[in-house]
Amino acid sequence: MAEAVGKLTGRPGVAIVTRGPGATHASIGAHTAFQDSTPMILFIGQCARDHMDREAFQEIDYRRMFGQMAKWVAQIDDPRRVPEYLSHAFHVATAGRPGPVVLALPEDMLTETVDAAPRYQRVAAAPAPAQIEPLRELPANGKKSFMIAGGSGWTEEATRDFARFVEQWQLPVGCAFRYQDTLDNEHPNYAGDVGLGINPALAARVRDADVLFVLGPRMGESTTGGYTLLDIPKTKQTLIHVHQGAEELGRVYSADLPIVSGMPEIASMLAALAPPANIAWAGEAAHATYLEWRKPRPMLGDVQLGEIMRQLAETIPADSILTNGAGNYATWLHRHYSYRHFRSQVAPTNGAMGYGVPAAIAAKSLYPERTVIAFAGDGCFMMSSHEIATAMQYRLPVIFIVVNNAQYGTIRMHRSGIIRTAYTAPASRIPISWPMRARSARMGSWSRRRISSCPRSSARSARVCPRSSRSEFRRIRARWVRHSNKFASKASARGQTFNILARNS
Numbered sequence: 314m315a316e317a318v319g320k321l322t323g324r325p326g327v328a329i330v331t332r333g334p335g336a337t338h339a340s341i342g343a344h345t346a347f348q349d350s351t352p353m354i355l356f357i358g359q360c361a362r363d364h365m366d367r368e369a370f371q372e373i374d375y376r377r378m379f380g381q382m383a384k385w386v387a388q389i390d391d392p393r394r395v396p397e398y399l400s401h402a403f404h405v406a407t408a409g410r411p412g413p414v415v416l417a418l419p420e421d422m423l424t425e426t427v428d429a430a431p432r433y434q435r436v437a438a439a440p441a442p443a444q445i446e447p448l449r450e451l452p453a454n455g456k457k458s459f460m461i462a463g464g465s466g467w468t469e470e471a472t473r474d475f476a477r478f479v480e481q482w483q484l485p486v487g488c489a490f491r492y493q494d495t496l497d498n499e500h501p502n503y504a505g506d507v508g509l510g511i512n513p514a515l516a517a518r519v520r521d522a523d524v525l526f527v528l529g530p531r532m533g534e535s536t537t538g539g540y541t542l543l544d545i546p547k548t549k550q551t552l553i554h555v556h557q558g559a560e561e562l563g564r565v566y567s568a569d570l571p572i573v574s575g576m577p578e579i580a581s582m583l584a585a586l587a588p589p590a591n592i593a594w595a596g597e598a599a600h601a602t603y604l605e606w607r608k609p610r611p612m613l614g615d616v617q618l619g620e621i622m623r624q625l626a627e628t629i630p631a632d633s634i635l636t637n638g639a640g641n642y643a644t645w646l647h648r649h650y651s652y653r654h655f656r657s658q659v660a661p662t663n664g665a666m667g668y669g670v671p672a673a674i675a676a677k678s679l680y681p682e683r684t685v686i687a688f689a690g691d692g693c694f695m696m697s698s699h700e701i702a703t704a705m706q707y708r709l710p711v712i713f714i715v716v717n718n719a720q721y722g723t724i725r726m727h728r729s730g731i732i733r734t735a736y737t738a739p740a741s742r743i744p745i746s747w748p749m750r751a752r753s754a755r756m757g758s759w760s761r762r763r764i765s766s767c768p769r770s771s772a773r774s775a776r777v778c779p780r781s782s783r784s785e786f787r788r789i790r791a792r793w794v795r796h797s798n799k800f801a802s803k804a805s806a807r808g809q810t811f812n813i814l815a816r817n818s
């Protein structure tokens with residue numbers, strides 16, 4: 314929830330958790346805030362100062378635990394320094410590339426009284442006018458230009474400035490993974506999302522561009538087709554990369570024009586920048602390709618997710634907020650729904666399951682007047698469905714849509730790939746499947762190939778599988794198919810449509 318608050322408002326969301334297990338639970342939120350560049354402060358309890366370093370009850374050294382997951386981790390040992398630590402924490406979380414800060418609070422320190430911290434101010438870079446002047450030369454002379462926009466740090470006004478800029482410069486725009494709301498998807502310049510499961514025609518457009526202008530996002534794995542769309546470290550495209558933090562520039566791709574800037578700062582300058590005379594416009598074709606891509610395709614079973622997403626897009630208010638976590642179910646949302654409003658998409662770029670439910674509750678508490686829908690797979694939903702208690706307590710009418718295929722479909726898809734079998738989405742009418750989840754969780758300790766081959770993940774099988782030979786592998790797989798067919802026929806005798814995991818194997 315705190316991460317979602319940071320994402321939606323641009324101000325640090327605050328979470329307070331207990332030590333040890335509380336901190337380990339909160340680590341997914343911290344990791345999400347780190348990868349998504351979201352300002353967030355996480356306060357964690359700590360054992361008393363005179364017990365420290367004995368591995369006391371639930372003691373963890375948070376500096377080591379969160380070392381790679383936070384912008385700054387500290388422990389406040391002296392209460393007189395609370396104002397200083399808090400002031401620094403809020404500044405660090407919001408300055409440059411935003412991110413999470415973790416502060417550990419020893420319990421005996423908490424009972425003392427101190428002064429309040431001063432208010433923080435966001436510190437952001439802005440390019441000098443001379444730095445963005447070379448932009449005017451780039452898209453001219455028939456060159457094909459393409460923009461990728463996204464990342465954190467945007468404001469509603471900045472997205473309006475940005476839209477004005479792309480209209481004046483006639484630039485086709487793709488939005489980075491899970492930042493699809495940076496430009497209204499109905500805008501004639503919108504070309505689709507440059508993320509997982511990218512439209513091949515859009516990928517070709519990125520690859521074939523002469524000039525690539527990346528405004529805001531990190532050039533990370535999801536935005537670069539798993540680092541395959543562009544050459545490393547020097548792209549064949551002339552690359553302009555604007556990012557809030559200097560450390561992201563030249564990290565993988567060496568830009569011709571690297572610019573450090575906050576998003577509102579550069580967007581207002583771009584909106585005021587006169588466009589060059591000869592612009593090669595490719596926007597209409599790019600938008601038409603996107604419209605074709607988002608049309609629903611028929612899928613197996615009665616539930617037509619593509620149709621559902623289109624119907625939602627056409628009926629719910631444009632400013633509705635849609636949240637999701639991780640799983641195949643999100644693909645239909647990202648592909649077929651059209652995001653038309655600033656911060657109408659709240660989703661984790663780090664692919665954390667369980668994100669959508671609490672994020673939606675946070676969104677509804679911030680914007681009670683807006684429709685808020687949480688999308689979740691059955692697996693995703695079970696990871697945080699207990700948060701509904703918070704929605705009930707604060708009377709927050711969030712809509713939950715659970716895409717229940719009674720399995721971790723994503724995992725099944727990858728496993729099918731490993732043992733080379735077809736993947737089909739099952740239609741299931743059974744309730745959210747606890748046994749399935751428990752089974753998958755236990756399977757997690759096995760190697761990938763063996764996971765796909767073993768009939769039951771009992772401790773007995775687990776002992777057999779790790780050393781299984783090829784013939785054992787086949788024998789176990791055959792047993793699994795027999796077992797699952799039996800299970801499936803029992804299920805259909807009970808009137809349930811149930812396609813069990815390994816029926817295709």
Ligand SMILES: Cc1ncc(C[n+]2csc(CCOP(=O)(O)OP(=O)(O)O)c2C)c(N)n1
Nearest residue numbers: 640641642666690691692693720721722723
């Ligand atoms: C917290 C967390 N645990 C595990 C994973 C790995 N993972 C990614 S998708 C997925 C399965 C998602 O299942 P579900 O929500 O039912 O969606 P489906 O793929 O079936 O549509 C898993 C286990 C993850 N991304 N996050």
Ligand SMILES: [Mg+2]
Nearest residue numbers: 690691720722
């Ligand atoms: Mg599922």
